[in-house]
Amino acid sequence: MPGIQAVAELAGVSTATVSRALSGKPNVSAATRDAVLAAAAELGYVVSSSASSLATGRNRNIGVVVPFLTRWFYASVLEGAESALLSHGYDLTLYNLAGGGDERRAVFEEFLLRKRVDAVIAISLELTPSELSGLLGMGKPIVGVGGPLPGVRTLSIDDVEVAQLATEHLLQLGHTSIGHIGGTRDFELDFHLPTNRRIGYESALEAWGIPVNPALFRAADFTIEGGYEAAKQLLGSPRERPTAIFAASDEMAIGTILAARDMGLHVPDDVSVIGVDDHELSNFFGLTTVAQFPELQGRMAAEILLDQLQPGTRTLGSLNTALPFELLVRSSTARLGARR
Amino acid sequence: MPGIQAVAELAGVSTATVSRALSGKPNVSAATRDAVLAAAAELGYVVSSSASSLATGRNRNIGVVVPFLTRWFYASVLEGAESALLSHGYDLTLYNLAGGGDERRAVFEEFLLRKRVDAVIAISLELTPSELSGLLGMGKPIVGVGGPLPGVRTLSIDDVEVAQLATEHLLQLGHTSIGHIGGTRDFELDFHLPTNRRIGYESALEAWGIPVNPALFRAADFTIEGGYEAAKQLLGSPRERPTAIFAASDEMAIGTILAARDMGLHVPDDVSVIGVDDHELSNFFGLTTVAQFPELQGRMAAEILLDQLQPGTRTLGSLNTALPFELLVRSSTARLGARR
DNA sequence: GTGAAAGCGCTAACAG
DNA sequence: CTGTTAGCGCTTTCAC
Numbered sequence: 001m002p003g004i005q006a007v008a009e010l011a012g013v014s015t016a017t018v019s020r021a022l023s024g025k026p027n028v029s030a031a032t033r034d035a036v037l038a039a040a041a042e043l044g045y046v047v048s049s050s051a052s053s054l055a056t057g058r059n060r061n062i063g064v065v066v067p068f069l070t071r072w073f074y075a076s077v078l079e080g081a082e083s084a085l086l087s088h089g090y091d092l093t094l095y096n097l098a099g100g101g102d103e104r105r106a107v108f109e110e111f112l113l114r115k116r117v118d119a120v121i122a123i124s125l126e127l128t129p130s131e132l133s134g135l136l137g138m139g140k141p142i143v144g145v146g147g148p149l150p151g152v153r154t155l156s157i158d159d160v161e162v163a164q165l166a167t168e169h170l171l172q173l174g175h176t177s178i179g180h181i182g183g184t185r186d187f188e189l190d191f192h193l194p195t196n197r198r199i200g201y202e203s204a205l206e207a208w209g210i211p212v213n214p215a216l217f218r219a220a221d222f223t224i225e226g227g228y229e230a231a232k233q234l235l236g237s238p239r240e241r242p243t244a245i246f247a248a249s250d251e252m253a254i255g256t257i258l259a260a261r262d263m264g265l266h267v268p269d270d271v272s273v274i275g276v277d278d279h280e281l282s283n284f285f286g287l288t289t290v291a292q293f294p295e296l297q298g299r300m301a302a303e304i305l306l307d308q309l310q311p312g313t314r315t316l317g318s319l320n321t322a323l324p325f326e327l328l329v330r331s332s333t334a335r336l337g338a339r340r
Numbered sequence: 341m342p343g344i345q346a347v348a349e350l351a352g353v354s355t356a357t358v359s360r361a362l363s364g365k366p367n368v369s370a371a372t373r374d375a376v377l378a379a380a381a382e383l384g385y386v387v388s389s390s391a392s393s394l395a396t397g398r399n400r401n402i403g404v405v406v407p408f409l410t411r412w413f414y415a416s417v418l419e420g421a422e423s424a425l426l427s428h429g430y431d432l433t434l435y436n437l438a439g440g441g442d443e444r445r446a447v448f449e450e451f452l453l454r455k456r457v458d459a460v461i462a463i464s465l466e467l468t469p470s471e472l473s474g475l476l477g478m479g480k481p482i483v484g485v486g487g488p489l490p491g492v493r494t495l496s497i498d499d500v501e502v503a504q505l506a507t508e509h510l511l512q513l514g515h516t517s518i519g520h521i522g523g524t525r526d527f528e529l530d531f532h533l534p535t536n537r538r539i540g541y542e543s544a545l546e547a548w549g550i551p552v553n554p555a556l557f558r559a560a561d562f563t564i565e566g567g568y569e570a571a572k573q574l575l576g577s578p579r580e581r582p583t584a585i586f587a588a589s590d591e592m593a594i595g596t597i598l599a600a601r602d603m604g605l606h607v608p609d610d611v612s613v614i615g616v617d618d619h620e621l622s623n624f625f626g627l628t629t630v631a632q633f634p635e636l637q638g639r640m641a642a643e644i645l646l647d648q649l650q651p652g653t654r655t656l657g658s659l660n661t662a663l664p665f666e667l668l669v670r671s672s673t674a675r676l677g678a679r680r
Numbered sequence: 681g682t683g684a685a686a687g688c689g690c691t692a693a694c695a696g
Numbered sequence: 697c698t699g700t701t702a703g704c705g706c707t708t709t710c711a712c
Contacts, residue, residue, distance in 0.1 A: 001455075003689060014699045019691055027697055044477075049456040050393035051689035054704045059390065061433070061456075069419045070620065075410045082409070082436045086443055091456060093401070094434045099423045106426060115341075115705095116389040116401075116431060139341075225624045261601070280410065284565045343705060354683045359707055367681055391705035394688045 002043040011039035061091040062305060063117035067124055068098050072279055073294050077123050077145055080298025088306050108134055119305045141308040143301045148320055155301055157323040159193050162290050163200025165327055166274045170244040171208050174336035179234040179242035181227055181252050184219040197248045215240050220252050227255025235263055243336055244272040250279035250289050257285055268334035278328055286331035297323055342383040351379035401431040402645060403457035407464055408438050412619055413634050417463050417485055420638025428646050448474055459645045481648040483641045488660055495641055497663040499533050502630050503540025505667055506614045510584040511548050514676035519574045519582035521567055521592050524559040537588045555580050560592050567595025575603055583676055584612040590619035590629050597625055608674035618668055626671035637663055
């Protein structure tokens with residue numbers, strides 16, 4: 001474990017020069033720089049990040065807080081953030097809240113405050129006022145992905161718009177009896193996402209002059225299984241079976257497709273299905289969806305933070321950045337009544 | 341951002357005493373300890389991890405390297421590790437190798453050597469000799485999950501045994517024409533896992549006096565989609581359609597179930613299917629499987645490391661620890677020819 | 681049981 | 697362009 005001193009001696013310069021050469025500072029002659037680089041390589045020298053952090057006050061490390069790890073969406077955002085950070089020489093320390101209340105408290109009251117991270121990315125988190133003020137109190141940059149955190153820079157898609165788009169796709173195909181599978185009111189991990197998607201769905205219907213029928217809504221938990229159960233209820237109704245279903249997530253939409261099949265219904269001939277996300281399985285199931293790009297979202301969050309950590313930059317931009325989304329038509333939706 | 345000094349002044353003691361009191365050292369009187377704790381709480385004091393690391397040489401931070409994030413198995417191991425580390429006051433810094441060669445090199449040649457982590461957990465990684473020697477050269481504890489890293493403490497299930505168990509379950513049900521969907525030879529992320537499972541499958545057949553038929557094997561990539569494609573080939577064969585299929589992962593097994601359905605075959609009446617993992621979707625699909633417990637595996641890896649970081653402990657134990665697994669019979673397997 | 685003081689390994693003025 | 701010199705904030709002997 002050679003230190004900066006060893007490198008300095010080998011290269012025949014002072015430690016200050018080594019430090020400058022290694023961190024790419026401008027005022028070092030090419031010759032000395034090469035000598036230092038060579039010496040460092042020869043000794044296999046690597047800076048001690050704690051010493052460096054202590055001296056500079058910067059950690060080159062960003063904390064990322066996620067509500068789940070085993071859900072495709074969060075894993076993807078994380079993946080995007082990790083790779084962006086890595087390529088800028090930053091580490092990512094991970095905090096997962098899936099464990100429940102106790103872990104959550106620990107993360108917010110101890111871990112994040114330890115001065116180990118330079119900034120934090122909060123993915124799809126609804127924070128309590130005290131959690132939020134704790135974070136803000138650190139005076140460190142924060143960005144949220146997936147929903148407006150009061151007073152925090154956030155990246156999110158316009159859920160109302162997304163839902164409108166999905167619903168309009170169905171309307172345009174001639175459907176008028178459109179079911180919706182959304183989140184439960186208390187599924188609060190993701191902000192008002194469920195509510196917003198429901199609002200979008202309803203407003204699209206209304207815009208087309210179609211009354212909203214509460215019997216056509218079912219709540220589920222955003223999983224395949226949950227979607228399956230909800231879809232069975234919707235599709236099993238003897239009176240008001242919808243000819244199309246808009247599920248608030250692809251996983252629920254896939255559950256819907258599976259439910260339809262199990263009931264002997266053909267997708268899309270008997271029922272059209274559309275989701276949101278573009279989950280990794282969606283292509284396989286031929287699911288029409290409104291794609292969002294979680295990996296990109298993670299990457300963007302990281303880059304915004306990195307930018308904000310550059311001394312010069314103070315351009316906060318708008319507090320809320322809209323994320324891209326896109327209708328992806330596959331084979332789970334079709335014109336009403338069009339038998340193949 | 342109060343420092344230890346501020347706390348010391350408020351409590352009317354020296355910084356040394358504050359340090360002792362806060363880190364639970366024995367030689368502090370109850371009275372002073374309380375005073376210090378109160379002062380720290382009042383100021384909202386939190387240690388600077390970099391200063392603390394620099395002084396002690398310990399980081400309370402463990403690096404975890406994974407090949408993927410978006411696969412249920414890896415995410416689950418990670419989740420287990422994270423929660424175990426968190427509960428011991430450790431941070432986890434995440435390195436994902438999904439990005440490809442360049443990221444990989446960076447992780448092994450720069451990031452992990454930065455003296456930022458006290459130990460590393462390598463999940464299902466096949467390391468090159470130079471990567472391995474780099475890691476070992478740090479002199480830090482390492483544990484691998486999922487396959488024997490030469491010279492490294494490893495946790496893994498006995499893949500041969502697992503495959504034998506699965507195959508025997510099918511044999512016992514009267515099947516003699518048993519297909520196998522395994523990994524490709526060059527799918528080397530997971531060691532010899534595919535090979536070992538194939539060996540177990542073949543040896544079980546042989547033990548029952550059934551010749552191994554190479555036409556009954558198909559390679560796939562461990563995804564639902566890959567399993568689907570492979571299963572279609574197997575089940576579409578006009579001459580040798582197997583009556584049962586053992587897939588080397590649950591995701592491939594689920595693909596198999598879906599393929600069977602699409603071909604109008606009933607599971608398990610027409611074909612029995614068994615997988616390995618107990619994936620989160622397996623219960624939903626009624627998949628019989630040999631369960632392994634990734635979360636537990638992550639937790640165990642973390643605890644072994646934590647243990648090894650305790651000054652006293654030098655009990656390395658055996659180099660390779662066997663992980664538990666368990667046959668979980670659901671509704672995708674049935675006696676041959678037993679129509680319901 | 682508690683304090684004084686010497687670093688941990690690096691970086692950032694400040695001189696030169 | 698390069699060296700000298702203070703610290704960064706904490707932990708840990710070593711005295712008392």
